[in-house]
Amino acid sequence: MVTFQILPYLLEGTLKALQIFVLTLIFAVPLGIIVARLRQSTLKIIQLPIRFYLLIMRGTPLILQLIFFMYFPPFILNFPIDRFLAVILAFSLNYAAYFAEIFRGGLESIPRGQFEAGHVLGFSSGQTFTRIVLPQVIKRILPPSASEAMTLIKDTALAQIIGVAELFRAAQNSTSRLVSIEPIIAAGIIYLVLNSLVAIVFNRFEKKLSYYRH
Amino acid sequence: MASEMVLQVENIAKSFGKLEVLKAIDLTVHRGEVVVIIGPSGSGKSTLLRLINQLEQVDSGKVTVGGQILCENDAAGKAVYADKLTLKAIQLKIGLVFQNFNLFPHFSILRNITEAPIHVLGQDEKTANSKATAILNKLGLQDKAENFPFQLSGGQQQRAAIARALALEPTMLFFDEPTSALDPELTGEVLKVIRQLAAEHMTMVVVTHEMSFARELADRIIFMDQGVIIDAGTPDQVFNSKNERTRQFLRHYSA
Numbered sequence: 001m002v003t004f005q006i007l008p009y010l011l012e013g014t015l016k017a018l019q020i021f022v023l024t025l026i027f028a029v030p031l032g033i034i035v036a037r038l039r040q041s042t043l044k045i046i047q048l049p050i051r052f053y054l055l056i057m058r059g060t061p062l063i064l065q066l067i068f069f070m071y072f073p074p075f076i077l078n079f080p081i082d083r084f085l086a087v088i089l090a091f092s093l094n095y096a097a098y099f100a101e102i103f104r105g106g107l108e109s110i111p112r113g114q115f116e117a118g119h120v121l122g123f124s125s126g127q128t129f130t131r132i133v134l135p136q137v138i139k140r141i142l143p144p145s146a147s148e149a150m151t152l153i154k155d156t157a158l159a160q161i162i163g164v165a166e167l168f169r170a171a172q173n174s175t176s177r178l179v180s181i182e183p184i185i186a187a188g189i190i191y192l193v194l195n196s197l198v199a200i201v202f203n204r205f206e207k208k209l210s211y212y213r214h
Numbered sequence: 215m216a217s218e219m220v221l222q223v224e225n226i227a228k229s230f231g232k233l234e235v236l237k238a239i240d241l242t243v244h245r246g247e248v249v250v251i252i253g254p255s256g257s258g259k260s261t262l263l264r265l266i267n268q269l270e271q272v273d274s275g276k277v278t279v280g281g282q283i284l285c286e287n288d289a290a291g292k293a294v295y296a297d298k299l300t301l302k303a304i305q306l307k308i309g310l311v312f313q314n315f316n317l318f319p320h321f322s323i324l325r326n327i328t329e330a331p332i333h334v335l336g337q338d339e340k341t342a343n344s345k346a347t348a349i350l351n352k353l354g355l356q357d358k359a360e361n362f363p364f365q366l367s368g369g370q371q372q373r374a375a376i377a378r379a380l381a382l383e384p385t386m387l388f389f390d391e392p393t394s395a396l397d398p399e400l401t402g403e404v405l406k407v408i409r410q411l412a413a414e415h416m417t418m419v420v421v422t423h424e425m426s427f428a429r430e431l432a433d434r435i436i437f438m439d440q441g442v443i444i445d446a447g448t449p450d451q452v453f454n455s456k457n458e459r460t461r462q463f464l465r466h467y468s469a
Contacts, residue, residue: 111314111316113312113314113316114316114318116269116312116316117312117316117317117318119268119269119305120267120268120269120305120309120310120379121329121330121334121378121379121382122302122305122306122330122334122335122382123330123333123334127333127334131329131333132318135320136319136320139320209320211319211320211321211362211364212319212362212364
């Protein structure tokens with residue numbers, strides 16, 4: 001078993017992958033909410049650039065965006081960028097686009113009557129949003145958001161393309177160095193474990209919000 | 215009839231794009247009065263309620279609620295609204311019961327009722343809870359407090375929605391086709407509650423297609439068609455109207 005030998009190395013890669021995962025969520029979720037609200041603007045001057053951003057981010061490969069953020073700043077803008085920073089930048093902007101559309105879908109699925117009932121009962125629009133609309137939106141967007149989070153776990157493997165040594169790179173290196181397929185299988189198991197945890201966390205949230213099944 | 219005016223609508227007009235939904239509408243409601251508005255679909259009945267409830271904007275005209283001016287015309291004849299504080303004060307004077315209930319699905323029935331008193335009026339939770347419980351008792355929903363809206367029948371949901379509106383202790387209650395979304399066998403329980411409120415001299419404006427209910431309960435009936443008030447008067451006056459349009463409409467319902 002070579003796996004035990006290289007396990008510390010794999011875990012180091014796992015830690016890097018988790019850093020990318022957590023930081024991306026921290027930036028992409030709030031940014032996604034803002035983008036969703038802006039996308040709903042009736043002002044063309046706001047809506048059109050947002051739609052362009054959504055098209056670029058969802059219409060080109062993430063791997064291409066990673067390379068872009070790695071090489072665009074040093075070669076065109078003339079300032080070097082840290083590899084890890086480029087990864088976080090590309091991932092956050094990319095995932096914010098997907099979260100924005102999930103969030104917008106949730107927001108637009110709430111019947112008008114909910115907003116109107118809030119208004120008639122004297123809630124401010126802020127209160128109507130946080131007390132009445134948002135909890136219902138969160139319930140509806142949990143399943144697609146869970147899928148997005150699981151995809152993100154797997155997508156961290158793309159960071160290696162600009163030389164960030166995450167889990168997949170670590171496994172691949174070990175595989176060629178040791179001429180064994182074990183490290184790749186071990187990495188696969190680690191991804192599975194991580195995503196099981198993501199699924200469990202989201203399931204908990206869903207259960208908490210299952211106000212249709214009491 | 216007590217003469218204190220709680221609502222006065224003067225010459226209001228409203229268009230959606232090119233469509234004139236309301237034209238020169240006047241309406242006065244006195245304390246304790248039950249006014250029923252009838253008319254074919256698209257006659258502007260619901261829009262009238264929604265304008266007074268600030269869910270739509272008046273184009274021109276004046277609305278006064280309990281002595282406070284909601285909006286009135288500027289020199290150019292365009293409606294100008296009062297400041298935010300006044301708007302909110304007026305909002306709280308009028309309760310609105312929707313056709314589709316619009317209960318909050320993520321709250322229990324009790325919380326549906328207490329959420330606004332606590333977070334809008336600033337009542338403490340204990341007070342709000344005990345007041346809500348009293349209202350639920352009155353409307354026969356005492357055992358539903360902990361249930362969620364989806365667990366209730368349509369009639370129960372509508373009664374809970376009425377309870378929610380009552381919890382803010384409005385001076386007036388508006389009903390926008392409160393039984394139109396209900397099965398015929400469930401309308402009775404909702405009408406019973408409205409009847410009960412009428413007996414307590416709650417001021418109410420009810421938009422409905424329930425003609426026998428209108429006839430029985432209304433102090434005054436208003437018949438609207440195509441954005442104008444065609445006929446208004448006591449139930450006897452309206453049901454025996456000489457107006458051809460009114461007669462035609464009512465024939466439709468008695469057939």
